[in-house]
Amino acid sequence: MSAYATHTDEELVRLIKTGDTAAFTEAYNRYWEQLLALGYYYTHQKQAAEDIVHEVFTSLWARRTELPIQSLKAYLATAVKFSVFKTIARDKRRRELQQGMNIPEHTTDVEEKLDARFLQDYLNGVVEQLPDKARLVFTYSRAEELSVKEIATKMDLSPKAVEYHMTKALRALKEAVKKIKFFFV
Template sequence: MRIRYTELTDNELLFLMRNNKEEAFTEIYNRYWERLTAIGYYHTKSKSQAEEIVNDVLMGLWLRKKKLDIKSLPAYLGTAVKFSLFKVISREKRRNEIRAMQEFPEQHNDTTERLDAIFLQEYLDQIVEHLPEKARLVFKYSREQELSIKEIAKKMELSPKAVEYHMTKALKVLKGSMDKFNRFLFPSPLWRSGFRFFI
């Protein structure tokens, strides 16, 4: 029986794509290309740049199909495009700031470091918001309210061991995300920029 890919749900398409069904990937590509490109164009005002970003995101989906754990395809693709846009906009902001500081080379390093710190903080804030609920709450209680493990356990009605588990999970995700961010945007790690407290 011939599969009607256009009638399949996103989850069914993801299942088939993980099993190397190119037709399933093609359907995902066709299903989401236009709306993702619209998001890209809204932020970049460049059709070619938006299309390039969306193409990279969708090809990344295919290349990493067996490694990704996707709960919601629209949410995953939307976040991936926005993250790619964030990187593009960040690079452009940095270039503009550096051009503006060229007349004052002694300030260049300080300006770049401040920008790096701002971009990284914004990126990590986004990652925290997408953590599983308990890991997100544990992390926020620890970092924003400076609660101890025992205090968090009491507040969330969890055991201290459970709190430690969720904290470890959150820190592992953040460290991995931070490493990826550094490798993509910066020639050297930002571990020296005051972000050790975050991980």
């Protein structure tokens, strides 16, 4: 058992950001099997899944100081899914080229859908990390399309309090998007 085995994911993330290789190794050992299973679930190829997991951890280490990680497990799982979908799209294009076919025009649509799916998963993770009231206000407003007045009544809050919590949620989402915009350049 490593000295880091009892550390929480949050502690590991903090240590990884400072360049602690032992904390990184603990994160790898803690999650590589689950991530490999996730990658294999989507690719049905052990080697491809291993490559993707390796790529995700390499990327985590290379960009450790700039990544907006709120939940290590959720971040890694989302990164694996995103890499799987990118790999599938890239392999499809490669096969089409090898077969002498033109790349269909809808390929960029596929990539855009994958980017949108990654962004949605990421933002859902950010919403889950919001304080309870901000999360509920945001969910009622966006998912259930309730008005400020309806939310205030439902949550027994003043309309100003609802607006405050909505502003808090939107600011958190805006900051989260700023932190990952390099994925979509």
